[in-house]
Amino acid sequence: MxxxxxxxxxxxxxxxxxxxxxxxxxxxxxxxxxxxxxxxxxxxxxxAEEWVDNEFKESTFTRDEQLAELEWFHDAAKPFRGMTIYVISEPIDTHWYEADTLVKAFEDITGIHVVHEITGEDDVVRKLLAQIETQYNIYDGFISDSDLIGGHFRSGAVVALSDYINEEGRDVTLPTLDLSDFIGLSFTTGPDGKVYQLPDQQFPSVYWYRHDWFSRKDLQDRFRKLYGYELGVPVNWSAYEDIAEFFTVHVRELDGHRVWGHMDYGKTDPSLGWRISDAWLAMAGMGDKGLPNGLPVDDWGIRVENCRPVGASVSRGGALDSPAAVYAIRKFLDWFRLAPPEARNVTDKVMGEWVGSGVVAQQIFWYTAYLAQITKPGLPVVNEDGTPKWRIAPSPLGAYWEKGMKSGYQDAGSWTFLKNTPEKRRKAAWLYAQFTVSKTVSLKKTLVGLTPIRLSDINSKAMTERAPYLGGLVEFYRSNARYYWTPTGTNVPSYPKLSPLWWKYMTQALNRNPLVEDVMHDLAGAMDEELEAIGKESPGACSPRLNPPSPREYWLGQPGSPKSERNEHPPGKTLSYEDAIKAWQ
Amino acid sequence: MVVSNMSSRTVSLLLAGWLSVISALASAEGTVIHILAYQQPPFMESRNNKPLGLAVDVVKLLMERAGFDYDINFVPPKRAYVTAQSSPNHCMLAIERAQTIEALFQWISPILITRHGFYSNASDKYDIRTLQDARPYVIGSYLGSGVGEYLEKYGFNVDFVSSNDLNILKLQRKRVDLWATDTISAARLIYENDLQFKLVHTFLTTLRAMGCHLSLPQEIVGRLQSELMGMYQDGSVETLYQSYLGTHPPQLSDIQE
Structure with missing residues (x-):
């Protein structure tokens, strides 16, 4: 002018x-x-047409619906065009697909450049905490596990998305988002009924086994002769232990290779903590009944009264040093004798390689995030026609488990936004988040990463066609199992502060110094102390406040968890694969 | 700096450390904290036996505010790394916190927040929109760089040299295609040497910390951590970044955008 x-x-x-x-x-x-x-x-x-016709051919939307959805993104992004936003997630195939491919599609459609960083899950959690504590906007969005939900609803630092989409974020919320289509929304909802995170990927930890070996008549006969029942999918821990012993001690070699009946990991590392805190104690049966998590006592052994954590030790009404917890850790430790010697010195990161190498017969705790790795042609665990020699099945359960309790762990990496991110940046990041889970792209992303989040994708024709190659994953997600395998819940008031206790004390347990009972007693005491400290730091209606200590007998005598000691050696029980997966229906 | 196999001695040290942390806490009174740094300008450098640099200034202010006695000595990074694990009251500055070494130290974090990117000659025309787009290229880094190790871990073609500034010549002479470095060091070196380089793509943010011996009393660690958070919240850290890097900073204000 x-x-x-x-x-x-x-x-x-x-x-x-x-x-x-x-x-x-x-x-x-x-x-x-x-x-x-x-x-x-x-x-x-x-x-837009090029992306739809080349990359996003597999979609539950029609081509026209896809183009209309992309046009909405194009228009909604106008105020943010030219911005660069930063987001972060853990290193699994799903997130690499987002970081490599979806950011380009998003930029082409919207003009918003996204730096999608990939780093270790512990680093994601640390950076989330750093951003909350320093008040510096390091990232505009996080894909962080829903295990942190207990802190999110208490802290006041995290945006409640169910409010956001009706208020500040209304103009940038995708009309076709269809929240009811997300299978993991109950995991990301606080006791206040608000949704704090939007699931981006999900995967369970299940039982993995060599279906071809279990189907061999010579091995079936030998097992029956030794143990008195059928070789099959173990229903309880007694059977799992028998099968582990069978392959490691009795079979020893198959096709000229040393084989093992069990695999696990025990290196001192945060993943050692996740091995236990990811529902291992729930599988043993330590907590109470209830979904997605036991109430009043969850699978971390923490008791809540209303929404207030009141302790983890039995003396405070918790269960972390209860007989069921001691049993769970004792079995975890004992079974290393049946695993390859390397097991004690590796982390979870190599679990895909180990089972893919063809020397492991079964693994009780196996994340399906590694599933894409073990479906590759040419691996010893893949048939020539591309179908797997292995299957996944319901995890066997411990002696304290009862119907109505969660059956295992499910990871739900979910979009999380902090209140200290500037509004404009948060809106741009929210657009990207919705793009990564939109119906235009989510089926393709699911087929790449095998971590489904939408019911429409799970029930799609494409997934039916893929099912024979995925060893039971589709069957898992089409059944009610998806609601019984659940993440850490809302009893845990601060995941970043409490979770390091797990790996520190499990290291002591692995070194058998002191005894398991003493380690669990110390862990429960440390958990109580940290709960008390969190309560003092951040007082509120749902902040921890410890119960006064009572004699163990008092709490062990009450109904539910903590449970008193019971027979920990029931007879081994197995099912055929077909019957085992019926348990998921 | 990745510890792949843990010796039984290390495990014993870890246990001893945790047990002492978990048991009765030692008094912070009279404790001198020995900080071991290594040459990495502009974050840490020893000039005329004086410790200088951005990370050094953050730690100096932190120690003064927390009221602890301390000293800072410069040693090779490997020695700093080993000594901070084996000698009580010793800490290493500044180390990238990672899952693989999480169990080896107690942490005061973050001392530094830095973004890392790929730099090229200004005349180069690489089309790099994501990390994967850099896969065909030779990337310059330096030994001990966590970012160099990160790229190597994911299969990138990384050419390591002994110090970061050597990458300048390699990039100018096109012996590497890209230089992977943090935006603060790069801005400093580009400004001081009047280099015709450009930032092609940002791909990683790191938090660097002070890693302390496992036996350092919890009350000291807690006090330092709480004081550090206060320094971020009242703007002291931002002021240090600005005052240290003068008028050419792409640092925290860049992170904030």
């Missing part, structure tokens, strides 16, 4: 000439802008 400013020294004719020149210049610019707009619009439409 500076060109229209009249200089005092200008004559009338000069002004007239200048104005005319300026007018023609402005008209020229307008014409150029109009052409650019036209070209831009057509360029955008062409780009």
């Amino acid at each position: 500076g060109r229209l400013t009249l200089s005092r020294k200008m004559t009338c004719s000069t002004y007239s000439y200048q104005l005319e020149k300026t007018f023609s210049h402005v008209m020229g610019m307008l014409l150029v802008m109009f052409l650019l707009l036209l070209t831009g619009a057509s360029s955008y439409a062409q780009t």
